Amino acid sequence: MLVIVGHGLSLVRAKLGAWLDDQTVVRLKDAPMGDPEVWGTRTDYICSRKDNWVLERRPGVTYWMFQPGMDHKQTRFCDYERWTSWYAGYSKMKPSHGLCAAMCAVEFLDPPEIGVIGFDSMMHPDELDQGKYNRPPGRWFHDQHAEAKALYALGPRIVNLAD
Helix, strand or coil: CEEEECCEHHHHHHCCHHHHCCCEEEEECCCCCCCHHHHCCCCCEEEECCHHHCCCCCCCCEEEECCCCCCCCCEEECCHHHHHHHHCCCCCCCCCHHHHHHHHHHHHHCCCEEEEECCHHHHCCCCCCEEECCEEEECCCCCHHHHHHHHHHCCCEEEECCC
C-alpha cells in the first residue's frame, strides 16, 4: 500500500512503525522520524510544498515538490497549475502538505488506494482543535472540510489507518 504519513497525533497512538516499514512510504516536509515503533524507518518519497521545508536531502529518497522551485537531481515537480486550479474548486485557501502529497502521488504513481495516518484534521474536519505530534492542539491553517472532500475526490480509495 502507498501510505502518506502526516503529523497528527493518531500516528503516535497507532504505533504502526513495523507495518509502515513493509509499505511504500511518503513523508512530509523534512520527514521527521522519532521512535521506530511509531514512525517506522522507511521513507521512499518526501513531499513538500516548496524547498524551504527540506532541511537536508536524504540519499536514495525521491523528493516531490508541489510548487516550482530549485531543481535538484532527486526532485520531481508536480503539475502545480493543474492541482491548484483543481483545488480552487474546493477552497480558496492553500492545500496542506498532506493533500499536496496525495495529489503528487496520484500524478506520479496513480495508486489504486492511499493509506493515510496522521491526517487527523482532514479525516475529522469537525474537530477544530487538532494537535500534531510536536505541538499542542490549536486551530488548523487550512480548510479541513474542503481538504477532506478533495482528498476523497482524487480517485484512489482512501484508507484512514487511524480508524
